[in-house]
Amino acid sequence: MKAKLLTIIAIIAVEESKGIGFTMGAKKPLIKVGDKFSDFSATDITGKRWTNADIEGKITVLNLWFTGCGPCRAEMPELSTWKDEMSDVMFFSSTYEAPEIARQVLDKVNFNWIALVNDTQFKKYIGGNGYPLTIVIDKEGIIAAFEYGTSPGQRAGLKNKILELR
Template sequence: MRMKRRQVLGLLGAASMGPVMAPAVANPGYDVQPWGAKQAVPVGDLVDLEGQHWSLPDLRGRVVLLNFWAGWCEPCRAEMPALQTLAARESQRMVVLAINLKESFDAIARFVQATGLMLPVVRDVQGELAKAWGIRIYPSTVLIDTEGQVRGIVRGALDWAGPEGERLWRPLLQPQGARKR
């Protein structure tokens, strides 16, 4: 049986992450990579499928999650409903941008329609955004606090709307000085 490139990449990505959403604490299916204090933050104007412009400096005051995903990635598709639930529940304090890797507008539109996805979706046509953020595993989610500071990158899928996800995003609501005490 001949596999398509996307299927192979999806299997390799899933295999490299171990069991996704595993209940075991020792291997939760994701890891958090810290963002170095001296690492540059990629800036730029992000435009979603609706034509709305998103800029990180304009989003200060709210937590921002940049979720890098692809339609061929099963763990990406599996965590999307939880991201949408979280974004709807925390809409006053948080923005979740779904950044799609290298898929056509039509493929993304079909996915959005089939799943009822309401998150803003940004196309990363050439993979330049993923490269700028150092993303090599899908899904990956960049965690940005209310002051616009990148705190880390979550590599792998998890339940963002549940307690596991809340442990990662809730501290981003506190001012930086409050976290250091």
């Protein structure tokens, strides 16, 4: 019954938004606006290692996704335009999947964010709240905004927050 209800909610969200949309209604966020973003160390799809030192003093956006997430894949073309428009912002995508699996999706949709792969450290932020999760981090390393799920309204709010922080 619960799966049917979630499907109905997802269909309504897409129909009402007249675009790509999916929100599961986060049960309990595992992060909070105003919290310091955690220390991290991750490897991108090219083998480069990234840490907090690489994003120090920069606005950073992190998008958590996986290849089986339709809404994640559907929002990627729009998210790529953000990187094109805001070259001073660090844009990372994170998946727990292996590079060869992630690359199939990333190449198909031309997602241009820095792709962190085999990355399980950020999964702790998902909990039972569902994918995708997008987190905006300010220049001081503080979480400025986040959204579970995706819809045109959610993406507009995140983009506006990024622009406000610049």
